[in-house]
Amino acid sequence: MEYNFTEVEKKWREYWAEHKTFRAENNSTKPKYYVLDMFPYPSGAGLHVGHPLGYIASDIVARYKRIQGYNVLHPMGYDSFGLPAEQYAIQTGTHPAITTEQNINRYRDQLDNIGFSFDWERELRTSNPDFYKWTQWIFIKLFHAWYNNKSNKAEDIKTLVAEFESNGNTSIHAACSDTETFSADEWKAMGEKQQQTVLLNYRLAYLSDAMVNWCPQLGTVLANEEVKDGFSERGGYPVVRKLMKQWSLRITAYAERLLNDLKDIDWSPSLKEMQENWIGRSEGSSLRFKVQNSEAAIEVFTTRPDTIFGATFITLAPEHELVEALTTPEYKGKVDEYIQYSKTRSERDRMADVKKITGQFTGAYAVHPFKGSLIPIWIGDYVLAGYGTGAVMAVPAHDSRDYSFAKYFDLPITEVVSGGDISNESYDAKEGKLINSDFLNGLDVKDAIKKIIAEIETRGLGKGKTNYRLRDAIFGRQRYWGEPIPIYYRDGIPYTIDEKDLPLELPVVDKYLPTEEGEPPLARAKDWKYKGEYEYEQTTMPGWAGSSWYYLRYMDAHNDKEFVSRDAVNYWKDVDLYIGGAEHATGHLLYVRFWTKFLYDLGLIPVIEPARKLINQGMILGVSMLARIVNCVVSNEMQDTQLFFLPNDFPTLENEIKIRVPIEFVEDGKFHSSKLVKLREKLPNNIEFLDYETFDKIKNFWDQFAPEFSKMNVETFDKSYFNEYLDITPEVEKMSKSKLNVITPDDIITKYGADCLRLYEMFLGPLELPKPWNTNGIEGVSKFIRKLWRLYHDGENNYKISEDAATPAELKILHKTIKKTAEDIDRFSFNTSVSSFMICVNELTELKCNKRAILEPLAIIVSPYAPHIAEELWSLLGHEKSISFAEFPDWKELYITDQNFDYPISINGKTRLKISLPSDLTKEEISAKILARDEVKKLLDGKTPKNIIVVPNRIVNIVV
RNA sequence: GCCCUGGUGGUGGAACUGGUAGACACGCAGGACUUAAAAUCCUGUGGCCGUUGAGGCCGUAUCGGUUCGAUUCCGAUCCGGGGUACCA
Structure with missing residues (x-):
């Protein structure tokens, strides 16, 4: 009987839970360390092997910091509002709260199995009213605030009203x-309604018009990712862009600070660069062009105001408000x-297809503000509204997009x-240098920009901006499944509900769909009125609302008086280490900063x-299995569409498409027809006519080899067809339920144990890099764990430790490893740490070392990575308290x-031989000793060295 | 398209500041133990040529550059992954 990980791991997980080993204290004399993971959305597929990657890394840091004497806050929770649960609710009628609860329970089980050192007493869920009460509370604060550019901060709206x-x-x-500008008297003369509108x-x-993807048939707004080629991904209905009244947050007020403060935080340069680009600060000028024969401008x-003399036309976004007024009758049809x-x-x-140039002349002309000449006004969708x-x-001469447009x-x-x-x-x-530019001629671009802006301002045409x-x-x-926005309407004007009425809970609805009139699902709620009288806002908050402040709530998770107490936030302050995916670079990570x-x-x-x-952990990628199918009607008479899988070696057809096949289908396991969900529901748009000849070929093939499979029939679908007849091409992409390529950690834990999963996920490669999942190397990690165990045991698996003093060779191995792992954790290089443990255990095994003086520290340094086995060894060594309290x-x-x-001695940069020398020699001594050696003389073959480069304790290079 | 990021053996990767390319591990091949298997252990393993205790050449996506020396720095190209504002 060898190391029994199942038993040992279970024992320690129970011990930790029972003793609340990882509880963080809000009052402590120890220095604080706050390690946070981006919390997961609990999807129905459960945790997949990609989720724990970052959690394991942060857990290693948390455990490491604990044994370095820090008071560590390492919490976990759930980003539990979101579309998938709502989608499921639409299909089944199950309330999203129920689905979410089930999913969370499954996540919790899976997380527990990995042995994380989370302080579960601080768990939070964004969909829990205790939590979203405070999300709503912050929204109310945002509503009652304005941004004062003079003091450069947000202030209470009262100070603005006083100023008015x-x-x-x-x-x-x-x-x-x-x-529009108004005076104090004008302000006072306004009625309540008008004042509120101004505020x-x-x-x-605030409420404003925003452009959205509107799908009339679904009666809802869609995310860009739900729109494919102008049709909804679900159902294949047409989608148009439309202006709608929407709540917005004025993040642009903070643009400058979001940009400037990046310099003070230790985030990767690439991530900062992404945020910089996203904020996209650019300096320039506004400029008005009068429209010929019109009052409009x-x-x-x-x-590039300096290039004004090169402006040869104007392009408006097709949605531009002036388009309709400007267009001449002659061009109206074409413009529409x-x-x-x-x-x-x-x-x-529109941004992607820059090669596809489209546009339309409106028939109108603008007056060039400096030349007085007429230039045509076009509309083109390369201009974004x-x-x-x-x-x-x-x-066109100095902007590539304008250039292509002009050429075309x-x-x-x-x-x-x-x-x-x-x-x-x-x-x-x-x-x-400027040319053809009147008073700007001869100036450098920089100077020309300054001069022209001054000129524009003098002439009142616009201003530097x-x-x-x-x-x-x-x-x-x-949507339904989000935080209700704590707003009600009186006389058409939005007001926030009283703080004492928070939380505004999600009402019960009969269905989770929009109403027939296209109103959001919340419009279905019966008798849902503020003070029984006023209509509530019917839209809900987006997924990123709760995540924009959750890190503060963990500091004081059960406070029902405040979103976080002063004491708690003054102690914990901010997150010392935040780990999550790079895909949040410009979304969540900007909002939470805001x-x-x-x-x-x-x-x-x-x-x-x-x-x-x-730190951005790299995504663990899944391998999706793609099968080629053809979707066709053979002739007009045939009413129903037929789907055919294409057999191996069948020539590529023009109208074939690829669909994803569940990964477990291609491996072992049983197929369930319901899993073939991603049958590209946009198929109706894709119908192609197939010639009889090709149709017959495919049909004959399947009739001959698998008659029951000749038409796609998911009920009779069998795995063997894939192996035998179907061409499956693997493709590496994001691991996600919708891509049918999810692998869960559960099986690995059952087979190898949680310590092995933890070590293996770290061993896989650098944390930051994306990597495809495979279990090829897991045996090696599993072997390492058994070898580690054996160091503390004799051949019969009996615990056996020697109390003898350690030899220099043993000490060297140990201290080299301590140094390596400490340095590796500090630079988040966990994979190399695991390698160094393997080297250490291999070398100690070779020396047959079983000395306490070596093995006790070894258990400690391994414990952040493989906490279960470390705890067991620690207790075998005779310790009563958890290894988390070791040093x-x-x-x-x-x-x-x-x-x-x-x-290493190289000649002209090529390594030729090695010579061992004392490591404290000077450069001169080294080169003298090297040149005196016979082997070197032989290699030089009588030639005189031109130069000798000596880098002490590195290399010697002889140039001839 | 744009922004970010990566490309090293059959595979995952190592080489931290320009200084021995391929640590560690998987896989594979051969061997030991065993009735057998599992487990464990030992040896070999980038490619090509040559040897069978000589050695040589090539090699870090491709092409070019800087340097005594480049996986590392610079330029161009090709390919993969992520983001692109209502997925979270």
């Missing part, structure tokens, strides 16, 4: 939506047609900056950033340093 009452809005410098333009949580934003077309293209499509003003002055529609191109060759491509660089690509965050969702700054501005928390250090050993350089170093 004394001075109107003329001298206010605020982050706001477009608002909405300043609030940090088009305002553009440009970062183009607008219809562009409505079907998502913003992403949401950025800048939704209009650009096109300078044969519009004039005027060079105004020298240095490029505009006959082939635009010259976008901000370098060169900083623009951000960052847009305000749309906060309302046309909320943190907002709460700081209100004086509620003492920090301006949520996390000092952030991480120091390493001593003395035991490690070598007397000699094996110098």
Whole structure:
């Protein structure tokens, strides 16, 4: 009988739970360390092998910090609002809370099995009213706040109202939506309704028109990812872009601070770069173009006002508000047609297909503000309504997108900056001298920009402006399963509900679908009115609401008086180490920074950033199995579509598509027809006519080899067909339930144990890199665990430890490993740590070392990685308390340093031989000794060295 | 498209600041123990040529550059992964 991991692991998990070993104290004299994982959405598929990767890493750090003497906060919870549970509710009628509860229970079981050192007393769920009460509370704070650009922080809306009452809005410098100026008297003359409407333009949580993907048939708004080629992924219904009233958060007010404060946090440069690009600060100028024969003016934003003399046309986004008014009757038909077309293209499509140039002339002309000449006004969907003003002055000579557009529609191109060759491509660089530009001629680009902005301002055509690509965050969702927005309407004006009425709980509804009129599911709630009288807001908050502040709640998870107490937040402050996926780089990680700054501005928390250090763990990728199918109608007479799987070696057909086959189907296990869910529900759009010949070929094949399978029939589907007849191509991609390629950790734990899973996931490779999952190397890790056990036992598996003093060789092995693992954890290189444990155990095994002086520290340094076996060995060694209370050993350089170093001797950079020399020699002594050696003389073959490069304790390179 | 990121043996990976490429592990091949299997242990293992206790050449996606020396730095190209604002 060898090491019995099943028994040992169970024993220690129970011990930890019973003794509350990992409870964090809010009052402690120890230094604090807060390690946080991005909490999971509890999906129905359960935890897959990708989830624990980051959790294991953070758990190692948490356990390591504990044995270094820190008071460690290492909590876990659930991001439990979200679409999948709602989708399931629509299909089955099961309340999402029930599905969510079940999923959470399964997650908890799975998490428990891995032996994490979480403080479960602090568990939280975003869908729990105790939690979302405070999410709503923060929303109310956002509603009653405005951003004062003078004090550069958010302030209570009362200070704004006071200012309006004394001075109107003329001298206010605020982050706001477009608002007309008014005086104090005008403000006072406004009625309640009008005043509230004005205030909405300043609030940090406000209602505005936003562009969304609207699907009339489904009666709902869709995420970009739910839209494929202008049709809904689910059902294949057409989707159009539409303006809708939506709650938004004014994150743009914080753009500058979100950008600047990046410099003070220890996040990876690439992640900071992504956030910088996302915020997209650009300096430039606004500029108005008068429209010929009209009162209207088009305002553009440009970062290159210096190229104004090269502006040869104007392009508006198709959604631009002036399009309808400008278009001449002659062009109305074509313009309308183009607008219809562009409505079907998502913003992403539009940005992605830059090669596909589309646009339409409106028939109208604008007046060039400096030249006075007329330039045509076009619409084109390469101009996005949401950025800048939704209009650009096109300078084809110096902007590649304008250039392609001009070439395609044969519009004039005027060079105004020298240095490029505009006959082939635009010259976008901000370098060169201005030409063809009147008073700007001869200036450098930089100087020209300064001069033209001054000129624009003098002439009142516009002003210098900083623009951000960052847009305000749309906060309302046309969904059921999210936090209700704590707003009610009186006289059409939104008001927040009283704080004492929080939480505003989700009402009961009969169905989780939008109403027939296309209102959100909450409109179905019966008698759901504030104070029995006022309509509530019917949209709910997005998935990122709860996650924007949850890290604070863990500090004081059960407080029913405050979202977090002063004492708790003053002690824990911020997250010392935050681990999560890079896919959150520009979503969650910007929102949580935004909320943190907002709460700081209100004086509620003492920090301006949520996390000092952030690590992105790489995604564990799954292997999806793709089968080729063809979906066809053979002729017009045949009514139903037929789906055929294509056999091996069948030539590629033009109208074939690939579908995912469940991974467990291709391996062992039974097939359940319900699993073939992803049969690309957009098939109706994809119907192709297949010629009789091809149809017959496929049909004959299946009739001959598998008659019951000739048509796709999931009921009779059998695994053997795949192996024998079907061409399955594996594809590495994100592991996700929807891609049918999920692998759970459960089987591995049963077979090898939790310690083995932990070590193996770390051993797989660097934490940050994405890697496909495979279990090829797991045997090696399992062997390591058994070898480790054997060091403490004799041949009969009896515990046996010697009390003798350790030899220098043994000490060297131990201290080398302590040093390595301490350094590795500090730089989050967990895979190399595991390797060094293996080397250590191999070497100690070779020396037959079973000395307490070596094996006791060894158990401690292994314990963050493999806590179960470490606890067992620790208790065998005679300790009563958990190894979590042990002390991480120091390493001593003395035991490690070598007397000699094996110098690799290279000639012209090629290693030829090694020579061992004392490691304390000077460069001169080294080269003298080396050159005196016969082997070296022989290799030099009589040639005189031109140069000798000596790097002590590294290398010697002889150049001849 | 744009932004980020990666590419090293049959496989996962190591090489931390430009200094011995392939640590550690899997797999594979051969061997020991065993009636047999499992487990365990030993030996070999980047490619090509040559030897069978000589050695040589090539080799870190591709091409080029900087350097005494490049997996590491620079430029270009190809390929994979993530994000792209209502998935979380």
